[in-house]
Amino acid sequence: MTEARFLRSGPQLTAPQWQRVLMMLLVVQLMLILPIVLMLPGWLAAVPLLTGAWQWQVIRGRWHPPGRAVRWTLVLALPALLLGSGLNPGALDFYVALSFIGVALKLLEMQTYRDAWLVSMLAFFVLAALLLLDQGIFYTLYVFLGGSVALAALLRLHAPNGISLAGAWRNSARAVLMAVPFMLLLFVAFPRLPPIWQMPTMSDQARTGLSDSMSTGSISELVESNELIFRARFDGDRPSQSALYWRAMTLTHFDGERWRQWPSRSPLSDQLLQRPELPVAQPGTELWNYEVVLSPTWQPWVATLENLTGYQSADAQWARDNRLVWREQLRRPTGFTAQAAARVENPSELSEQTRDAALQLPEEGNPRLREQAAEWFADVGRELDMADRIMRFFAESGFSYSLRPGVYEGPDGIDEFLFSRQTGFCAHYAEAMVLMLRSVDIPARVVTGYLGGQWNEDNNYLVVRAREAHAWVELWTEEQGWVRYDPTAVVAPDRLTGSLSDALGDDEESLSGAGWGDASAPGWLQRLYWQWDNAQYQWQRWVLNFDADDQASLLDRWFGHWSPIDFVRYAGLLVIALFSIWYGIQLFQRYGKFWGWSRFELLARRHCRRHWPDLPANEGLTLWADRLEGRAPDFAAELREFAADCLAAQYGPPEHQAECRRRARKSWQRLRRQKASDTG
């Protein structure tokens, strides 16, 4: 017995006990299937169903366990199938699927305690890995529920016969809930570390949000989605709805068909190279502070309010075309805070490189546009007047706003838009205006981003979705620097002040995919929608995006003003408080007896002695009852019964003690009344 017995393998289980444990593990497996089917190839669901059913039959003694050949075939074939179904072995989801297959196959060889333990641990791993792929509120709850089932399975493994299903649930749920405060403490206080290495999460992740190139002419129909791009909350003042221009990127290079940010693929580094200086707010102008929580769009582009004057985030970089670019693709909800001003000081001059890029024009194409622009510029002569002239043209020539303008193909597509069909969406107007400006040597560029957004009035935050995407124009003047012009505003003014659906005709509204939070939905549905949206916002803000900065500021807010001496003082107080509580409990337990059953005994003694002072103090209640037999027979009988109950309550069989205690209490009340009536 001296050997280290705690290193033994666990208890041996019999077949019916295994059935009880395996049932719980199968439930865990089934719980894993749902998210796997939603996020990964659906055929994976068949694997645990097959292996689980097989093992179930083995345990019931109907089938044979699979032979070595079958097991090896499965082990080799399933990863090959995974590869075949298009998952990239360089990405995380491949490994999630692989571990899922591992758990499912482990079900086939469940013979020892160790196997059952391994399956439950692997289930935790797969649940965690699935959290990398989805972080919604419901899914998180689901994961923790799955973890609780795995714990219940473990619990049952250690008392297979003794503990019922309900008992296992109750015990597991109790442990889970008791663990929550400690988990929250660790979550808030445990230091956050920077990542060690990284791996793409999904093999083929659909990107959302703006594309970094734009080919207006070839799009006949713009289907707009309700996909969330970001939420923003303003501290204090907020800009008017028509001033909410969220800049995401500038498209400078036009090759006749397609707009890009720059001529070739790579030179993002050019834009970031010499850490450009942030603009400075003009004195006396309005300032806005806001906080943004970005959805994972799998792109590095980030939309910020125009005239950004400051930002707080370690992962953001300030690009030379006045915008933020993230260091890497946004793969999780990410937050930052930023400041913007209504007006900023002009930058002194335009660099040669930027000027060249902003004047770039294809050699030929759209001849009417060039002619018209040259004609107008000859008339007005100044940059801003030229822009105003173009805006007047858009306002006065019967242009219309449409999400399905049809295709404008060929090298002269913009001529067709401007001078014959005259219907299009924001990108058409922006593109046409920039080309006109450039053809008369005014530096200009297309800016894409988002316009406006939907306010959640209760919570004072703004929701910006993919359908708020917008394109507008910036042109350079020596006097004022970059000036924004939005040609769409003069064609469809509603687009600025209201939502997108206001700007569209009835027949086009269906295209825009209005959400159920829109004004057209019934009131209760809208409220429900906004409550849910708010919950998601808070979830992203405080749980998913709780990073080292948040941690530091939170701890600073709670304990920041404490000096070391304060810490010592509070720790001392805490120790004293804990000791007092402990001592109080001890005292209570000791004197609790007085307030329990023996109090009646003491009171009864006092009562008797008060009426018959000659009763000897060294005798018990039973002897007193004997002495009182002659003097007060009724009282003596009652006292005898009371004494017997008191004795039984203390020394009798445990199962009757409670009852005796109750009887003694009743008896004491009778005793008191009786004597009172005797004397009265």
Next chain:
Amino acid sequence: MGILHDAVEATLERWIRSRTPPQREVSLGQRQIFIIPNRYGLGMLVLVVVLFVMGTNYQNNLVLALAFWLIALFVLSIHLTYLNLSGLTLHVGHSDSAFVGEPMQHTVHLHTRRPRYGLLVSGDEQPERMLDELPAGTQCPLQLRRTALIRGLQAAPRMRLETRFPFGWITAWTYWSPDQSGLAWPAPVDHGLDRISADAEPLRPRTPQRTDPDALDDVRDYAAGDPLRRVLWRHYARRGVLVVKAPPRRSGDTRQLDIRQVAELPLERGLEQLTYWLLASENAAEDWSLRLHDSWLPPGQGATQKVQGLDALALTGPPGSVRDQEGRP
């Protein structure tokens, strides 16, 4: 390596024994309960580290939360596992007697106020017993088994009570040496000695067998405890001396078992031989008496006589014990 291992183990064992001396009753608490994470618990911690690295790498707060949650559960399970043992009371019970070389049963009692789950009782020899569930207020007898190697009083073996409930990451266990002993009788072994020849020695002349119950040699002096029916009152009236009629013999023969019959064997083997004869006499349903160095058992038979004889054999001292010194000055 081996020496170091042994030394560590011996030290550990001494320490454990010093903490758990033999006791008649023990209520398990911090002094008695040993608790340590087992290899499955360490495996769980490895999983937590993996999850932590995963969460840190992908900056995923939820995976971190899951890792923290598991850590919290781990810490909690230390308490839960401890609580599953703490407060249990163990009482000594009855020990059976057994021959040397046979397992001796010691019964102890386990009492719990709270419900307990998944207790594993083990010891040197008995098979492990899993107590899956003990409802509140259970009194449960446990059998401990130990094979005696020498005759005489045998202390009950140390028992081990283990639990891994609820999650199996932590092992909590306790040792308890019940302060109770059973009597180990000498093993019945026939060493081939001839009892009859020893009987024939003149040191104990054979009593002639009489069938007449009133014969004189069936009369002996009164001793305290003799039934009054047997007192020969006429004899008392005449002579003033109390004598009783000895009980009638059921069979003709009384086997005289005497330590001196096995004098040529070493003491222990001689006692084994006597035990063998004793059992043989019982089986043959014959009366027997037993003389040892320090005691004498009058003739008789039956269960009580047998147990008395075996107990005397188990407890007798070697020649040279107190009685012997008095006998041979």
